[in-house]
Amino acid sequence: MDVVWFLVLSAFIFVIGAAGVMTRRNPLVVLLCLELMLNAGNLALVGFSRMHGNEAGQIFALIVMVIAACEVVIGLGIIVAMYRNRLPIDVDEMSELRG
Amino acid sequence: MWFEQLLFFIAGIGALAGALGVVLLRNPFYSVLSLVGHLLALAVLFLLLHAEFLAAGQVVVYAGAVMVLYLFVVAYIGGSDEPLRPESGAIGVFGPLFAAAVGAELCIAFIASGLKALDTQGADLGAGFGAPAAIGELLLTTFLVAFEAASFLLLVAAVGAVVLARRRRGLEEEGPAVGPRSDLPTDTMEVRA
Numbered sequence: 603m604d605v606v607w608f609l610v611l612s613a614f615i616f617v618i619g620a621a622g623v624m625t626r627r628n629p630l631v632v633l634l635c636l637e638l639m640l641n642a643g644n645l646a647l648v649g650f651s652r653m654h655g656n657e658a659g660q661i662f663a664l665i666v667m668v669i670a671a672c673e674v675v676i677g678l679g680i681i682v683a684m685y686r687n688r689l690p691i692d693v694d695e696m697s698e699l700r701g
Numbered sequence: 702m703w704f705e706q707l708l709f710f711i712a713g714i715g716a717l718a719g720a721l722g723v724v725l726l727r728n729p730f731y732s733v734l735s736l737v738g739h740l741l742a743l744a745v746l747f748l749l750l751h752a753e754f755l756a757a758g759q760v761v762v763y764a765g766a767v768m769v770l771y772l773f774v775v776a777y778i779g780g781s782d783e784p785l786r787p788e789s790g791a792i793g794v795f796g797p798l799f800a801a802a803v804g805a806e807l808c809i810a811f812i813a814s815g816l817k818a819l820d821t822q823g824a825d826l827g828a829g830f831g832a833p834a835a836i837g838e839l840l841l842t843t844f845l846v847a848f849e850a851a852s853f854l855l856l857v858a859a860v861g862a863v864v865l866a867r868r869r870r871g872l873e874e875e876g877p878a879v880g881p882r883s884d885l886p887t888d889t890m891e892v893r894a
Binding site: 603604605606607608609610611613614615616617618619620621622624625626628630631633634635637638641644645648649651652653654655656657658660661663664665667668669670671672674675676678679680681682683685686691 | 705706709713716717720721723724729732733736739740743746747749750751752754755758759762763766767770771774775777778792793796797799800801803804807808811812816818819820821822823824825826830831835836839840843844847851854855857858859861862863864865866868
């Protein structure tokens with residue numbers, strides 16, 4: 603398969619994730635859509651790594667996976683804290699940082 | 702050759718369907734399950750790109766560990782159905798429009814770029830490309846700093862999550878064993894269709 607197929611597929615996945623981040627209101631689903639966008643970036647990185655025959659892109663993708671795991675942990679921690687403080691689980695109504 | 706193409710289209714359609722499911726399904730529980738399917742399809746695509754170690758890591762770490770974390774939190778706070786398009790305002794209209802515009806731009810950028818190598822299968826690969834041995838050697842030589850920084854970041858994230866989600870005194874009213882909100886139904890472990 604030509605590399606460009608993978609890149610176009612990653613563009614589509616990124617766009618679907620971006621649309622989800624903008625339209626969904628549940629912070630859990632927003633986090634899931636962020637994962638989609640990060641994964642699309644990973645797919646593009648691995649595709650370029652295949653194109654150049656160089657494994658550096660795969661290392662980048664591995665580090666992106668680590669960053670995504672950290673982001674998930676912190677995001678879920680914030681959501682659990684919101685729930686414990688009886689705040690609405692809705693990104694439109696969460697407009698202040700004061701905890 | 703044809704087998705690779707068949708596999709690409711099956712996995713690609715699976716990945717797109719999983720991504721659409723994450724965005725379009727109303728129950729967060731099903732969104733998470735849809736993302737698991739998406740990640741598995743993506744692992745197949747990684748295999749097609751000769752990234753064996755990354756594909757294995759994707760299945761074990763992402764589809765395994767991270768998604769289980771999501772499922773626990775969804776079960777904890779109770780995945781309630783949400784109307785898909787509650788607002789008819791600017792976001793609901795311009796969000797998808799903006800996304801479609803970005804998608805068109807990205808596709809034009811990829812397809813019309815002058816990179817000749819994009820229309821090939823890529824460079825010739827030596828044996829062991831993307832295997833654990835090659836990745837490990839790179840991680841511990843060229844990218845050692847990034848590797849150590851990532852490990853430190855994971856530690857910080859773990860501590861931060863514990864601090865964020867701990868039970869605070871004073872913020873919650875007194876009562877028997879602070880738990881889920883009393884005004885919510887208690888059967889949050891159930892998946893509601």
